[in-house]
Amino acid sequence: MLPFINSNKNLFTFLFFFIFLIIGISIFPHYGISIDEDNTRLNGFISLKYIIESLGLNNQIKIDSMVGIPTMSEWKEQGHGVVFDLPTAFIELLFNIDDSRDYFLMRHFVTFVFFFIGVCFFYLLIKNRYNSSLFAIIGTSFLILSPRIFANSFFNNKDIVFMSLFIVSLFFATNFLVKPNLKNAISFSLISALTIDTRILGIIMPALVLTIYIIDIFNNNGFIKSKLRLLVLILIVLPFFIIIFWPYLWENPLNNFFQAFKILSKHDVYVFNLYQGEYINAKNVPWHYPLIWIFITTPLMYIIFFILGFIIISLRLINRIIKIEENDIWKGKHELIDLLFFSTFFAPLLIIIFLNSTLYDGWRHLYFIYPSFLLISLTGFSYIKINYFKKKTNLLVVLIFLLITPTLIWMVKNHPYQNIYFNMLAGKNFYKNYDMDYWGLSNYGALNYIVKNDSKKTKVAHIGTTDLFISQIFLEKKYRNQISLTNNIKDADYIINNYRNWLGKKNNINLSKSNNYTKFYEIKIDDMPINTIFKKNEK
Numbered sequence: 001m002l003p004f005i006n007s008n009k010n011l012f013t014f015l016f017f018f019i020f021l022i023i024g025i026s027i028f029p030h031y032g033i034s035i036d037e038d039n040t041r042l043n044g045f046i047s048l049k050y051i052i053e054s055l056g057l058n059n060q061i062k063i064d065s066m067v068g069i070p071t072m073s074e075w076k077e078q079g080h081g082v083v084f085d086l087p088t089a090f091i092e093l094l095f096n097i098d099d100s101r102d103y104f105l106m107r108h109f110v111t112f113v114f115f116f117i118g119v120c121f122f123y124l125l126i127k128n129r130y131n132s133s134l135f136a137i138i139g140t141s142f143l144i145l146s147p148r149i150f151a152n153s154f155f156n157n158k159d160i161v162f163m164s165l166f167i168v169s170l171f172f173a174t175n176f177l178v179k180p181n182l183k184n185a186i187s188f189s190l191i192s193a194l195t196i197d198t199r200i201l202g203i204i205m206p207a208l209v210l211t212i213y214i215i216d217i218f219n220n221n222g223f224i225k226s227k228l229r230l231l232v233l234i235l236i237v238l239p240f241f242i243i244i245f246w247p248y249l250w251e252n253p254l255n256n257f258f259q260a261f262k263i264l265s266k267h268d269v270y271v272f273n274l275y276q277g278e279y280i281n282a283k284n285v286p287w288h289y290p291l292i293w294i295f296i297t298t299p300l301m302y303i304i305f306f307i308l309g310f311i312i313i314s315l316r317l318i319n320r321i322i323k324i325e326e327n328d329i330w331k332g333k334h335e336l337i338d339l340l341f342f343s344t345f346f347a348p349l350l351i352i353i354f355l356n357s358t359l360y361d362g363w364r365h366l367y368f369i370y371p372s373f374l375l376i377s378l379t380g381f382s383y384i385k386i387n388y389f390k391k392k393t394n395l396l397v398v399l400i401f402l403l404i405t406p407t408l409i410w411m412v413k414n415h416p417y418q419n420i421y422f423n424m425l426a427g428k429n430f431y432k433n434y435d436m437d438y439w440g441l442s443n444y445g446a447l448n449y450i451v452k453n454d455s456k457k458t459k460v461a462h463i464g465t466t467d468l469f470i471s472q473i474f475l476e477k478k479y480r481n482q483i484s485l486t487n488n489i490k491d492a493d494y495i496i497n498n499y500r501n502w503l504g505k506k507n508n509i510n511l512s513k514s515n516n517y518t519k520f521y522e523i524k525i526d527d528m529p530i531n532t533i534f535k536k537n538e539k
Contacts, residue, residue, distance in 0.1 A: 009133040009134070012133075012137070013123075013133055013136075013137065016137055016140075017116075017119075017120065017123075020116070020119070020144060021116060024112045024115075024116060024153075024154075025109075025112075027154070027415070027416070028105070028108050028109055028112050028154045029105055029108075030154075030415065030416040031108065031151065031154040031155050031416045031441065032155070032416070032439075032440075032441035032442060032443065032444030032445055032471065032474070033104055033155065033441065033444055033470055033471055033474040034155050034156065034439040034440065034441055035439060035440045035466055035467055035470060036158065036439075037104060037107065037155070037157070037470065038470055040080070040084075040085050040107075040157055040158065041085065041088070041089070041103070041104075041107065042069065043075070043080055043082060043085045044082055044084075044085025044086045044087075044088055044089030044090075045063065045069050045085075045089045046069055046070060046071075046072055046075050047072070047082045047085070047086045047089070047247040047248065048063060048086060048089045048090060048093065049063050049069045049071075049072075050071075050072045050247050050248075051247055054247075054250075061093070063093060072247070072248060080158070080199070081196070081197040081198045081199060081200065081245075081246055082197065082245075082246065082247065082248075083161070083165070083194050083197045083198040083245060084110070084111070084114065084157050084161045084198060085157070086247075087110075088106065088107050088110055088157075091106060091110075092106065099477060100473040100474065101473070101474055101475065101476060101477065104474055107157060108154050108155055110157075111153065111154060111155060111156065111157045111160060111161060112153055112154050114157075114160065114161045114164040114165070115153035115160055115161075115163075115164050117164060117168065118163065118164025118165070118166075118167040118168060118371075119140060119143060119144060119164075119167075121167050121168045121170075121171045122139070122140055122143055122167050122371055122374075123136045123137070123139075123140045124136075124171055125167070125170060125171050125174065125371075125375065126139040126140065126375070126378060128171075128174065128337075129174075129334065129337050129338075129375075129378075130378070130382065134393075134397070135378075135382070135385075138381075138397070138400060139374065139375075139378045139381075141404065142299075142302055142374050142377065142378075142404075143370075143371065143374055145299070145404055145407050145408055145411065146298065146299065146302070146370070146374075147299075147407065147410065147411050147414075147418035147419070147421035148297050148418065148419050148420075148421050149163075149367065149370060150411065150418050151416065151417070151418035151419035151421075152364070152367070152419055154416075155439075155441065156364070156367075156439075158199070158364075159364045159365065159367040159368070160367065161198055162195070162198045162199040162201075162202065162367070162368050163367045163368040163370065163371065165191065165194055165195040165198050165202070166195055166202065166205065166344075166368040166371065167371050168191050168195075169188070169191045169192050169194075169195045169202070169205045170205070170340070170341075170344060170371065170372070172184065172187045172188040172191050172192075173188055173192075173205060173209045173340060174337050174340060175187070175188070176188040176209065176213075177209065177212060177213060177216070177336055177337075177340065178333045178336065178337070180213070180226075180227060180230050181230070182230070182233070185230045185233050185234050185237075186233075186237060188206075188209070188234070189206075189233075189234050189237040189238040189241055190237075190241050192205055192206045192238060192241075193238055193241030193242045193244075193245055194241075194245060196242055197242060197245045197246040199368075200257075200260055200261060201348065201368075202368075204344070204347060204348050204351075205344065206234070206238060208340070208343045208344060208347055209340070210231065210234065210235075212336070212339065212340065212343070213227070213231065214231070215329065217231070219328050219329075239253075242257070248260070269282060269283075269358060269360065270502070270503075271360045271502045272501070272502060272503060272504030273285065273289075273359075273360050273361075273435060274433070274434055274435045275289060275292075275433070275434065275435075276292070276433050276434075277429075277432060277433045279501075279504035280504075281504075282358050282359060282360035283358050284356065285356075285358075285359050287353045287356075289359055289363075290349060290352060290353070290359060290363045290366055291349075293362045293363035293434075294363055294366070294370075294373070295425055296422055296423060296425045296426040296430070296434070297362065297363070297421055297422060297423065297426075298370075298373075298423065299404075299407045299423060300423050300424065300425070301403050301404065301407075302373075302374060302377050303377075303423075304380070305377035305378070305380035305381045305384075306373055306374075306376050306377040306380060307380070308379075308380030308383060308384070309376040309377050309378065309379030309380035309381075309383070310376055310380075311380075312379055312380065312383055313338055313339075313342050313376065313379055316335065316338075317329070317339070317342070320335075338379060341372050341375040341376055341379075342372075342376060344369065344372040345369045345372035345373050345375075345376060348366065348368070348369050349366065349369060352365075352366065360438075361435065361438045361439070362434075362435065362438065384396075414525055414526075417437075417441070417442065417445075417523070417525055417530065419437075419439065419441065420436050420437060420525045420530055421525075422434070422526075430528075431499075431528040431529075431530075435500065436498075436499055436500070436525070436528075436530045437498050437499070437500060437530045437531060438500055440466030440467065440470075440471065440498055440500065442498050442523045442530050442531035443462070443466060443468055443471040443496060443498055443531065444471040444474050444475070445523055445531065446471075446496045446498070446521070446523065446531050446533050447460065447468065447471050447472060447475060447483060447496070448475060448479070449521050449533065450482075450483070450494055450520075450533065451475065451479040451482045451483060452479075453521075454482075454494075455482070456482070457481070457482050457483075457484065458482065458483060458484070458493040458494055459483075459484045459485075459486045459491060459492045459493045459494075460483050460484070460485055460486070460492060460493065460494045460495070460496060461485070461486050461487065461488065461489045461491070461492035461494075461495050461496070462495065462496045462497065462498070463489070463495060463496070463497040464497060464498055464499065464500045464501050465500060465501055465502040465503060466498055466500050468485050468496065469485060472485060492536065493535065493536050494520065494533055494534065494535055494536070495517060495533070495534045496531065496532075496533055496534075497531065497532045497534070498530065498531045499529070499530065499531075499532075516536060516537055517534040517535060517536055517537065518534065518535055518537055519532060519533075519534055519535075520533040520534060520535035521533045
């Protein structure tokens with residue numbers, strides 16, 4: 001097997017990515033719609049409207065006919081960048097996409113395209129670090145076969161788009177640190193700006209890179225002058241690019257940038273998380289909240305490799321610091337790259353823990369550090385390969401394939417709800433201890449089941465706090481009018497429960513024991529319901 005791969009590595013790599021792309025294009029319409037997608041769509045149109053008005057084209061382009069759009073000053077969610085939302089709004093306007101399912105599907109497709117690009121750069125990151133196409137394919141497979149990340153790549157245009165751009169930024173960061181020159185400095189500044197203009201937390205990347213770069217300047221006195229020029233260049237070009245790609249900053253760049261920071265730092269949401277069996281306020285989660293979520297929703301094999309990689313890099317770093325007078329903090333480009341991977345995982349995590357940041361919906365706000373988690377895992381995997389399988393690469397590949405197969409089978413079996421993956425560390429009662437379908441994605445599947453199994457016009461209500469309207473308008477056009485949404489449970493023909501309650505109240509309504517309603521259908525993950533439909537009994 002390996003001789004074939006080694007002799008045809010370019011063909012094998014092409015087939016790997018081609019198959020992944022075809023699978024993504026084939027299945028992206030299968031996923032439901034998340035509760036935030038109407039807001040992110042509006043976010044893009046607000047900036048598009050602002051640009052059109054700034055260019056004096058508002059008489060020629062009737063953008064308000066597509067969606068009710070507030071002005072830039074009226075929009076209260078300016079903390080969110082528009083690198084994804086603005087282009088997709090433009091595509092919708094350019095091609096006059098006026099059906100709700102069509103324009104949300106277009107956005108899902110573009111979300112996957114961002115992820116696909118991120119996966120390609122993740123492959124390049126690994127290949128550059130380990131100089132092995134096979135190793136890069138294995139590492140890239142870890143990213144693709146991460147169930148929650150995979151599912152989110154088809155609908156989560158916030159966290160996955162940010163994560164994908166963070167990967168690209170990480171790639172150009174390593175290029176710049178290993179080979180500081182004009183081209184790499186400008187490339188890094190450009191992609192870092194796009195990352196920041198997707199989510200302002202992206203500023204962590206240039207902050208870490210420039211810190212490492214400044215340390216390197218002091219360690220190499222002979223190169224100070226040329227390196228200082230590049231440092232000054234980045235400090236000038238990066239803010240310029242940030243302003244260019246974020247219309248909100250155009251009128252008052254400095255004030256509005258800090259205002260966006262202020263909006264995100266407040267993040268005044270009234271949400272409760274189900275965490276370890278108790279409802280806790282999202283504004284005051286315990287320090288271990290993100291760590292526990294990462295470790296109960298990531299395949300165990302990656303976690304084991306990560307722990308080993310963490311130990312290896314930590315011990316090496318401690319040894320370098322102890323002997324700082326004899327050596328630099330890193331030795332050679334590989335240790336430098338590993339330090340960047342290490343920093344981009346732990347720095348954001350520690351910042352969020354120490355600042356007691358608002359967190360809800362699991363750890364999705366930290367998905368952008370997951371690629372660095374896997375890159376640390378690959379350090380552990382590389383150690384095992386070198387020390388135990390140096391001349392048994394065939395055996396190692398077979399072993400990895402066997403270990404990764406259960407995750408692949410689980411993903412296929414539970415399609416399209418891979419976003420509700422838990423490993424055995426979550427325990428048998430994970431459905432009682434942690435939020436399941438916090439996005440409300442299964443609501444689309446529930447509504448779709450109702451309209452395809454009941455041709456009459458029906459009234460549908462829901463238990464909990466997720467909105468059914470966005471799932472209704474995501475249905476095929478011919479089915480939408482079959483459903484009338486109601487807030488009156490007693491008046492409903494069907495009641496949907498996706499077991500999500502932002503208010504921190506446990507649902508005590510047991511419709512399965514009611515004389516008026518009978519369980520009609522359930523969507524399950526690992527034999528646990530994530531969405532239940534109840535049908536009113538006929539008199």
